Structures are given as structure tokens and as C-alpha cells.
Amino acid sequence: MKTLIAYSSLTGNTRKVAAAIQAVFGPAADLYPVESAPSPAEYDFVVVGFWVDKGTADKKAQDFLKTIANKPVALFATLGAYPDSEHAADSLKNAAAFLAGSNRLAGTFICQGKIDPRLIEQFKNMPANHPHALTPERLARYEEAAKHPDSADLQAAQAVFTDIKRQWMKAR
Ligand SMILES: Cc1cc2nc3c(=O)[nH]c(=O)nc-3n(C[C@H](O)[C@H](O)[C@H](O)COP(=O)(O)O)c2cc1C
Numbered sequence: 045m046k047t048l049i050a051y052s053s054l055t056g057n058t059r060k061v062a063a064a065i066q067a068v069f070g071p072a073a074d075l076y077p078v079e080s081a082p083s084p085a086e087y088d089f090v091v092v093g094f095w096v097d098k099g100t101a102d103k104k105a106q107d108f109l110k111t112i113a114n115k116p117v118a119l120f121a122t123l124g125a126y127p128d129s130e131h132a133a134d135s136l137k138n139a140a141a142f143l144a145g146s147n148r149l150a151g152t153f154i155c156q157g158k159i160d161p162r163l164i165e166q167f168k169n170m171p172a173n174h175p176h177a178l179t180p181e182r183l184a185r186y187e188e189a190a191k192h193p194d195s196a197d198l199q200a201a202q203a204v205f206t207d208i209k210r211q212w213m214k215a216r
Pocket residue numbers: 052053054055056057058059094095096097098099100122123124125131156157158159160163
């Protein structure tokens with residue numbers, strides 16, 4: 045089974061999760077940033093990781109998702125919001141919508157990832173009525189995000205992908 049793990053990562057969070065997932069598939073699984081990934085057509089199973097940008101996959105990951113056809117595809121992502129939030133579920137759904145109908149979604153994983161401190165500095169200067177203004181609730185979320193992905197996230201990603209791999213091998 046030839047597996048491609050292609051990820052998009054601006055500050056390294058998604059890359060860390062990608063490396064943890066590669067360990068599940070073994071060293072024969074190819075790990076690439078989306079911008080230099082080979083054609084997914086050469087693989088039996090495709091895993092795509094992205095960072096959440098405005099409630100969906102970041103642009104580079106979107107472009108890569110659109111190139112996949114007739115494959116089982118699993119998605120993973122990191123985001124600033126809580127992983128059990130509606131926003132997290134919607135972000136995965138919005139990303140999956142970039143996949144052609146000929147593909148089959150084999151599973152998903154999402155966890156928090158620290159937000160670029162420069163972005164938080166910008167939020168600090170926003171007026172109180174702005175959607176990103178720094179409220180105590182948002183600050184708590186950003187402080188929590190700053191601890192992720194942690195070793196528990198990486199283990200959770202591996203558990204989810206162990207199961208996705210098992211299901212896929214059974215279905216072949
Ligand atoms: C420009 C920008 C937009 C973002 N938009 C969102 C968003 O809509 N929702 C969210 O939960 N996190 C958002 N984030 C946070 C990132 O998704 C999160 O920090 C992610 O872990 C970054 O991953 P990376 O280190 O792989 O680049 C945004 C971050 C940036 C820089």
C-alpha cells in the first residue's frame with residue numbers, strides 16, 4: 045500500500061502532527077509539504093493535513109485537495125479554536141468540500157495548535173466590538189492553544205489514524 049501524507053503548515057503545528065501520523069503508516073509512507081508533493085494519482089491512500097484559515101483549509105491545502113481523484117482520503121488539521129467546537133467540525137466539513145465526489149473520506153482528526161503570537165498582538169489592538177477583540181474568554185483559548193499540539197494530541201492522532209488504516213485495509 046502506497047501512502048502519501050501531504051501537509052500545509054505555516055508555523056510548524058500541522059507538520060508535527062503529520063510526522064506523528066507518518067509513524068503509523070511506517071517509513072514507506074511518503075511525507076511532503078503540499079507544495080512539493082508528488083501527484084496523488086501515484087498512491088493508494090492519501091492523507092492531507094492543513095491549518096485552519098478562516099474556518100476552512102488554508103489556500104495551499106485547498107489547491108492540493110482539488111487535485112485528488114478516485115482515492116480514499118483522510119484529513120487532519122490544527123486550529124486555534126477548541127477541537128470539540130462547532131467551528132472545528134465546520135472547518136473539516138468545509139475542507140472536505142474541496143474533494144471531488146470520486147474520492148471517499150476515510151476519516152478525520154483535528155487538534156489545537158498555537159496561534160502565531162504576532163496575530164495575537166494584532167488582536168490586542170482591535171476595538172472591543174471587533175469579532176477578534178481580545179476578551180478574557182478568547183485569551184484563555186489562545187493560552188490553551190499555545191500548549192498544542194502536545195504529546196497527548198500526537199498520541200490521539202496516532203490512535204485515530206491506526207483505526208483509519210485498519211478500516212481501510214479491511215475495506216480493500
Ligand atoms: C491568518 C490566520 C488565520 C487563522 N484562522 C483561524 C480560524 O479561522 N480558526 C481557527 O480556529 N484558527 C485559525 N488560525 C489559527 C491556526 O489555524 C492555528 O494556529 C494552526 O495550528 C496553525 O498551524 P501551523 O503551525 O501548521 O501553520 C489562523 C491563523 C492564522 C495565522
